[in-house]
Amino acid sequence: MPNFLRLYIIAALCLLLATLVFGVLATWAFLYPETYNEFLPFYQLRPFHVSAALFWIITGALGSIVYYKNTLLPQEKRYNYTERIFIYLWLTTIAAIFLCYAFKKFGGREYWEFPPVLCAPLLVSWLIAMFSYFSDSLVMGKERKPMYIWMWSTGIFFFLLTFIEQNLWQLPWFRYSYLREITVQWKANGSMVGAWNQMIYGTSLFLMVKISGDETIANNKTAFLFYMLGLTNLMFNWGHHIYNVPAASWIRSTSYMISMTEWIFLIRIIQGFKSKLQERKKHRHLITYRFIIASEFWVFMNLLLALAMSIPAINRYTHGTHITVAHAMGTTIGINTMILLGSFSYILDIDYKSSIIKKSISFSYWISQYGLLLFWLSLIGAGIMKAHQATVLNINSFQQIMAPVIPFIKLFSIAGIALAIGIGIIAVIYIYYTFNSTKPIN
Amino acid sequence: MFRSWLALFIAFVIYSCMVYSYCDKRSVSDSIPPPHALAGWKTWQSKNCQACHQLYGLGGYLGPDLTNVTADTNKNEIYFSAFIKYGTGKMPNFHLNDSEINNLISFLYWINKSGKSKVDKEKVTWSGNYNIEK
Numbered sequence: 260m261p262n263f264l265r266l267y268i269i270a271a272l273c274l275l276l277a278t279l280v281f282g283v284l285a286t287w288a289f290l291y292p293e294t295y296n297e298f299l300p301f302y303q304l305r306p307f308h309v310s311a312a313l314f315w316i317i318t319g320a321l322g323s324i325v326y327y328k329n330t331l332l333p334q335e336k337r338y339n340y341t342e343r344i345f346i347y348l349w350l351t352t353i354a355a356i357f358l359c360y361a362f363k364k365f366g367g368r369e370y371w372e373f374p375p376v377l378c379a380p381l382l383v384s385w386l387i388a389m390f391s392y393f394s395d396s397l398v399m400g401k402e403r404k405p406m407y408i409w410m411w412s413t414g415i416f417f418f419l420l421t422f423i424e425q426n427l428w429q430l431p432w433f434r435y436s437y438l439r440e441i442t443v444q445w446k447a448n449g450s451m452v453g454a455w456n457q458m459i460y461g462t463s464l465f466l467m468v469k470i471s472g473d474e475t476i477a478n479n480k481t482a483f484l485f486y487m488l489g490l491t492n493l494m495f496n497w498g499h500h501i502y503n504v505p506a507a508s509w510i511r512s513t514s515y516m517i518s519m520t521e522w523i524f525l526i527r528i529i530q531g532f533k534s535k536l537q538e539r540k541k542h543r544h545l546i547t548y549r550f551i552i553a554s555e556f557w558v559f560m561n562l563l564l565a566l567a568m569s570i571p572a573i574n575r576y577t578h579g580t581h582i583t584v585a586h587a588m589g590t591t592i593g594i595n596t597m598i599l600l601g602s603f604s605y606i607l608d609i610d611y612k613s614s615i616i617k618k619s620i621s622f623s624y625w626i627s628q629y630g631l632l633l634f635w636l637s638l639i640g641a642g643i644m645k646a647h648q649a650t651v652l653n654i655n656s657f658q659q660i661m662a663p664v665i666p667f668i669k670l671f672s673i674a675g676i677a678l679a680i681g682i683g684i685i686a687v688i689y690i691y692y693t694f695n696s697t698k699p700i701n
Numbered sequence: 702m703f704r705s706w707l708a709l710f711i712a713f714v715i716y717s718c719m720v721y722s723y724c725d726k727r728s729v730s731d732s733i734p735p736p737h738a739l740a741g742w743k744t745w746q747s748k749n750c751q752a753c754h755q756l757y758g759l760g761g762y763l764g765p766d767l768t769n770v771t772a773d774t775n776k777n778e779i780y781f782s783a784f785i786k787y788g789t790g791k792m793p794n795f796h797l798n799d800s801e802i803n804n805l806i807s808f809l810y811w812i813n814k815s816g817k818s819k820v821d822k823e824k825v826t827w828s829g830n831y832n833i834e835k
Contacts, residue, residue, distance in 0.1 A: 273740045287736025289763055301763050302752035369759060407702075424717075434739070436732035437815045438725040441757060446720060487705060494713040502755050505816035506724040513716075515830055565760050572829040575820050579758030579766060611761045645762075650819075657765035 260696045263343040264329075267322030268603060268693045270350050271647050272686045274315035275596070279679040279686075281308035286672040290665070306372035312591060313370060314353050317418070319599040320458040321345075321388060324411050326606055327465055331397055341391035350383040351446030352377055371425060371449060378426050383418055405477035406486055407468070413490060417454035422445045449497025455595070457493065463551055463598045466605055470548055471538075485527070488520060496521075499565075503573045511571065518569035521562060528559050546609050546620055549660050551600025553628060560635070561586060581664070581671075583640030589635045594677070600685060607692045620685055627681030634674035636670045641667035661673025734811050741808025746800050757818050761787070764792060768818035771810045781806050 277372040295301060301522035329337045356373040359365070366374045392415055397408070427433045433440055468477050476482065498514025542548040543669035564586050567573050577583060604610070609620065641664045649658040725732055734742065745751070748823070751760035755757050770776070785802050788794035797805070824831050 281716045292763065296791075301761070302749045302793075305752040305761055306749065359729070365747055365749035367749045367751055369751060372749055372752065397763075403702075427721075433721075433744070434734070435729065436725040436727070437734070437812060438727070438732065439721070440725040441759070443722060445759065447718070475758065483702065490706070490709060494709065495716065500759065501757065501834070502831065503818060503820050507726060508830075509830065510720060510724060512830060570829045571820075572825045579755055579762075579818075581762065584762070640754050688777075 260693075261465070262328055263346055263407070264322070265693050265696065266346055266350070267318065267325060268606065268680055270346070270353075271315055271319035271322050271361040271578050271599070272585065272603070272690050272693070274311050274318060275686050276683060277311040278315050279683050281311055283672075283675050284308075284678050286668070290668060290672060296328065297314070303360060303363060307357065308366065309370060310353075310372065311521065316455055316459070316591060316595050316599070318353075319603070320414070320455055320462065320595075322667060323462045323599065323602040323606070324392070324415075324458060327462070328392070328395065328397065328411075332395065336395070339391045339394075341387050341394075345384050345388040345391060348387065352648060355380075368425075368428075369444070370481060375426065375429060378422075382419075382422065384455050385422065389415055389419060398609055400640060403478070405468070405474065406475050406482040407461040408464040409486055410457045410464065413486075413493075414454050414456070414458030415446065416459065417457065418451065419452035419495060419509075421454055433579030438504060438506050441504055442501055442510065446497050450493055450611070451498055453496075454592075457489065459598050460489070462602050463554065465539060466547060466551060466598075466601060469605070470542060470545065470551075482574065485524070488523060491667050492517060492521065496569075499569050499574055502571045503578055515571060518566070521566055521569070522545075525559070528601075530564070544610075546617060546624075547592055547601045547605040549621075550597045550604065553624070554594045554597040554601070557589060557597065557631075561589045563622070564589065564639075576646040580642035580645040581638045581667070582646070582650075585635050585638035585642060588638065589631075591681075592631055593635070596682065600689075603689050603693075607696060609689075609692070610694070612692070616688060618621040620688060623681045623684040625681075627678055630674050630677030630679075630681055633670055634678055637667045637671040638675055641671065717830035732815070735807060737804050738811035740806075741801075741804035741806065741811075744797065744805050745808055748795050748797075756812055757816075767809055767812070768816075769813050771806070771813045778806055781809070791796050820823075 281304055284299065285301060285308045288301040288468050292301055293305075295332065325342050358375055358441075359373050359377070364374055365372050366377075370376075371378070384624055391413070424443065427447075428440055435441060456508055464477050466483070493515040497509050497516055499518060502511055527655075563580070566587060568577050568582065604620070609617070644667060645660060645664045648654045648663065654660050704734075738793045745801050754765065755761070755762035756766070756768050758766060758768075771781070785795075785797060785805060793802075820833055821833055824833050826832055
């Protein structure tokens, strides 16, 4: 494996480890702010955690795409030099972002809490990545493409659009109305999640094709229909973030209507449950496959939650509570992280390693799954308590609202440690094998 | 395939332009922030206030939602000022000067004018949607 591809994987896994460490510290800072305010306050830990998580997902997704795209190219066209420039510039900017956080220099935007000047090198590096990706005939040629190429292309393209949209607030006109500013901000944030999901679900589809050896999975009409449905949701289903904002009502109605198409995904998962069971019996010895199955379980669980939150009458209770956090963390850990860990185990040939390594990963995998379940349920519990206090009982005092929530946050903190241990062990093993990988791209 | 994609993309571009232009139906004079509020907004961002507080339920959950904090008749500018200046056990002291504190308070007054963060029960319609447009 060329060194620059090693760098993609190692950097992504180090960002994952940073996410876990800062995440655990942030839960303690949330519970004991008086102690943490002295040396590492919550308002400093949260950006470290959020940015590390965001960059883990994007770097991991793009690293997987770059790797798989190279496996599909003929030898002489591999290792485009722009792929190297991207990763160096991208990682340097991430290092600068963490340095800003260390010195308490913030930009104060949700998900993008660093000074906005650092958006410029991120934008340039993404344009380089796009140039590298779209300059290949594999992507731009006229022949029919498998659906994972469409998904990767869509994800990479829409990440650029939403990233630019996320920065529109820097134009004075967008700041002249807070309703406009917050609507556009969450339009961009919501669609951006859809964009990276396209990159990651495309990777999951690619892996399923490789595991099963069945190319028709990525070339049939159903795959096309579900891709189009996913794309429609990416474009128009972001309004649940701002249902309570008194912006134009057609924005709310459009999102509500589009979000209800997610029932089709849910019905499809339930319909495919039996065939999945048979498939599972066939492939369950594969570590890569286990991660994909875990992600499908979490898609189901989070889809139930998303459907509930998309109904404004229910959103009235869940908005601004930890149920929103459960959904955000449930999807980024349960879906995105699981698929990316599955992708890395495929790249690193983990299924061909010694049985002790496979047993260690398997053991850590189960710790992370049970840890995540407890983590997710405790957040939902915290959210229900907060909704009950704030919306049902209509209590105004913040102290009173939070009093019954805190025990759930303590449980969440313990589950977070288990989750961090489980995923952390897997990440460390993968880093070790990436350093020592002698595997050629094939 | 590409045609379907393009049709959807065109719909997306048109919808995005509509969102930018028409999401806020208030007149410009009603929505535009006064200079102090604009300066307060900068302080809000540079001190990363949204990491702990929410506006319209969006942000961190360590502190309360501040969208309509200035609408509370039991609290006044002196109260807000003291709170921000000295911090509390949970909220650190950010060592802001008086001008920064006043700007921050102006920002919160301006946010309050934009609408209510909490949706009243009566605003929920038969379809499960709300009717809260300004």
